[in-house]
Amino acid sequence: xxxxxxxxxxxxxxxxxxxxxxxxxxxxxxxxxxxxxxxxxxxxxxxxxxxxxxxxxxxxxxxxxxxxxxxxxxxxxxxxxxxxxxxxxxxxxxxxxxxxxxxxxxxxxxxxxxxxxxxxxxxxxxxxxxxxxxxxxxxxxxxxxxxxxxxxxxxxxxxxxxxxxxxxxxxxxxxxxxxxxxxxxxxxxxxxxxxxxxxxxxxxxxxxxxxxxxxxxxxxxxxxxxxxxxxxxxxxxxxxxxxxxxxxxxxxxxxxxxxxxxxxxxxxxxxxxxxxxxxxxxxxxxxxxxxxxxxxxxxxxxxxxxxxxxxxxxxxxxxxxxxxxxxxxxxxxxxxxxxxxxxxxxxxxxxxxxxxxxxxxxxxxxxxxxxxxxxxxxxxxxxxxxxxxxxxxxxxxxxxxxxxxxxxxxxxxxxxxxxxxxxxxxxxxxxxxxxxxxxxxxxxxxxxxxxxxxxxxxxxxxxx
Amino acid sequence: xxxxxxxxxxxxxxxxxxxxxxxxxxxxxxxxxxxxxxxxxxxxxxxxxxxxxxxxxxxxxxxxxxxxxxxxxxxxxxxxxxxxxxxxxxxxxxxxxxxxxxxxxxxxxxxxxxxxxxxxxxxxxxxxxxxxxxxxxxxxxxxxxxxxxxxxxxxxxxxxxx
Numbered sequence: 247x248x249x250x251x252x253x254x255x256x257x258x259x260x261x262x263x264x265x266x267x268x269x270x271x272x273x274x275x276x277x278x279x280x281x282x283x284x285x286x287x288x289x290x291x292x293x294x295x296x297x298x299x300x301x302x303x304x305x306x307x308x309x310x311x312x313x314x315x316x317x318x319x320x321x322x323x324x325x326x327x328x329x330x331x332x333x334x335x336x337x338x339x340x341x342x343x344x345x346x347x348x349x350x351x352x353x354x355x356x357x358x359x360x361x362x363x364x365x366x367x368x369x370x371x372x373x374x375x376x377x378x379x380x381x382x383x384x385x386x387x388x389x390x391x392x393x394x395x396x397x398x399x400x401x402x403x404x405x406x407x408x409x410x411x412x413x414x415x416x417x418x419x420x421x422x423x424x425x426x427x428x429x430x431x432x433x434x435x436x437x438x439x440x441x442x443x444x445x446x447x448x449x450x451x452x453x454x455x456x457x458x459x460x461x462x463x464x465x466x467x468x469x470x471x472x473x474x475x476x477x478x479x480x481x482x483x484x485x486x487x488x489x490x491x492x493x494x495x496x497x498x499x500x501x502x503x504x505x506x507x508x509x510x511x512x513x514x515x516x517x518x519x520x521x522x523x524x525x526x527x528x529x530x531x532x533x534x535x536x537x538x539x540x541x542x543x544x545x546x547x548x549x550x551x552x553x554x555x556x557x558x559x560x561x562x563x564x565x566x567x568x569x570x571x572x573x574x575x576x577x578x579x580x581x582x583x584x585x586x587x588x589x590x591x592x593x594x595x596x597x598x599x600x601x602x603x604x605x606x607x608x609x610x611x612x613x614x615x616x617x618x619x620x621x622x623x624x625x626x627x628x629x630x631x632x633x634x635x636x637x638x639x640x641x642x643x644x645x646x647x648x649x650x651x652x653x654x655x656x657x658x659x660x661x662x663x664x665x666x667x668x669x670x671x672x673x674x675x676x677x678x679x680x681x682x683x684x685x686x687x688x689x690x691x692x693x694x695x696x697x698x699x700x701x702x703x704x705x706x707x708x709x710x
Numbered sequence: 711x712x713x714x715x716x717x718x719x720x721x722x723x724x725x726x727x728x729x730x731x732x733x734x735x736x737x738x739x740x741x742x743x744x745x746x747x748x749x750x751x752x753x754x755x756x757x758x759x760x761x762x763x764x765x766x767x768x769x770x771x772x773x774x775x776x777x778x779x780x781x782x783x784x785x786x787x788x789x790x791x792x793x794x795x796x797x798x799x800x801x802x803x804x805x806x807x808x809x810x811x812x813x814x815x816x817x818x819x820x821x822x823x824x825x826x827x828x829x830x831x832x833x834x835x836x837x838x839x840x841x842x843x844x845x846x847x848x849x850x851x852x853x854x855x856x857x858x859x860x861x862x863x864x865x866x867x868x869x870x871x872x
Contacts, residue, residue: 366728367735371778374724391778425720425781549772552765 250378251276251409255284257385260417263313265668267297271317274344276409292688294321296661298328302337303665306648309462311338311392318344319357329399333368334652338397340388347407361403370398378411390421395428396547432563437571440542440559447516449584450476456483457521457565466569475579477588479507481528483651486642500528502634506592519543521565524554544568609639616641624671628659628678632705657685663700675701681710713760713767714863716871718782721754725779738770742860757862784871786863793863797841800831802852818844
């Protein structure tokens with residue numbers, strides 16, 4: 247027999263977790279004691295929110311749920327912003343929090359907070375473990391839920407006394423849940439309708455979203471784009487789905503996007519949304535989209551289809567599987583007329599940038615940065631002007647552009663960069679403003695302590 | 711327009727809070743919510759009456775279905791549904807008007823479940839419309855208090871949502 251705390255560590259080992267991010271405290275001590283006996287590397291962050299962001303960076307590079315840990319009360323509460331950030335961008339994550347002893351739950355005990363209730367709006371699911379025997383089942387379910395379907399954060403809250411109970415360890419091999427069965431395959435009839443619509447369209451446009459990365463469908467996506475010869479625009483989360491200098495890529499759409507992308511969106515007669523939710527920043531007037539064009543919307547989350555933009559052809563399913571299916575049936579490529587038209591607009595929208603003596607133009611700097619970094623570099627943008635400069639000027643090649651798209655959480659770039667680097671990314675560069683840098687600069691301690699080769703660029707404009 | 715949504719959910723702690731939280735968070739208006747265990751003790755059935763246009767109700771359905779604990783969800787059509795609500799209503803009475811109140815209760819096929827010298831408590835299980843008729847009829851006598859369970863509903867015939 248082993249303690250629940252030891253079982254928790256073993257569950258993590260079974261899920262092949264090699265690195266965790268966290269901050270200890272009284273209510274999570276039994277787990278931390280058990281963790282010291284494991285080969286799992288623990289990265290001590292300087293504030294719990296950064297543990298969450300680091301896990302987010304780790305998960306976005308590996309594509310698998312990453313783990314962060316905090317104690318009860320303030321520790322857990324500090325994680326909330328990071329949990330909400332991950333939820334908005336659909337990042338798979340398992341959060342472990344300590345809780346006060348079962349008999350004290352509900353008595354406003356020292357360092358007690360209802361983290362389940364507080365985080366409920368932005369977790370995909372959450373557990374408070376009252377029955378020690380259920381711990382392994384809870385872990386198996388948590389990783390299963392976090393990593394499948396539309397990924398998201400799952401929280402496990404374990405009271406301190408429960409962590410010390412002895413149990414028989416038995417990790418379930420498989421997990422089936424009657425009430426959770428994400429749809430992994432697009433409907434064949436709908437796929438056929440979509441392909442016919444593409445065939446008949448004169449000015450089709452693909453809008454790439456973050457779903458392409460989440461379903462690991464970059465290859466299939468590129469094949470689809472090339473086979474159909476359709477121009478591509480992206481949301482902020484979809485940047486890098488196609489290399490930024492690809493002749494078919496016309497930039498980011500929306501409020502902070504570029505003219506060629508927005509013109510393409512306006513003038514297209516068929517919009518193909520791939521793993522994108524057409525949020526308010528991407529599509530300012532979603533109710534008008536259907537006036538001028540048909541919409542094909544492919545997403546694993548049925549609730550996203552029809553939420554912001556009405557879909558004429560909805561396809562619910564995993565993007566990778568659906569694109570494989572579509573690639574096998576796609577017919578001839580479109581001619582170049584529409585692409586040539588967009589090329590012309592792109593050529594005519596080169597804005598002349600002003601130079602001020604003694605200052606560096608941030609856009610020019612970002613473009614130069616793109617040339618100097620490795621092809622597979624992971625660039626982590628923070629939030630604010632620096633983010634938009636990056637989104638529109640950084641040239642993603644084989645690497646990634648990570649940022650907090652949905653929540654717009656300042657202070658994201660350094661801890662996320664730490665996570666991305668720990669996940670094995672070759673070269674990681676965090677770019678932040680002087681405001682966001684000061685929100686997270688305590689992580690310099692973490693970076694120094696663990697000797698993490700992360701490059702940080704601070705864009706100083708002396709405003710925050 | 712009012713819509714009836716029937717939901718089968720896992721029967722454990724926290725499920726109801728997730729569901730009601732979703733309604734307030736996403737700004738959906740509910741007229742009533744009734745919950746109870748089913749024949750399968752691991753499953754509860756929730757009936758929700760939602761007020762809204764088609765877009766809103768479709769969103770309600772999709773967002774509910776997204777919750778991990780929701781097993782099945784179905785919008786029930788009015789014409790294919792039997793729906794009932796239980797109401798207890800306490801009315802003040804005097805020896806003069808007690809007979810009239812009892813007559814109303816009888817006509818409405820409701821039951822007198824408690825009586826005292828100054829009040830009568832009537833129990834009615836019927837459609838929401840009929841509950842409201844009874845309420846209007848009793849209002850002149852002085853309603854002391856009312857409690858309602860919220861609507862529950864099943865499909866007619868041998869159809870089931872399971």
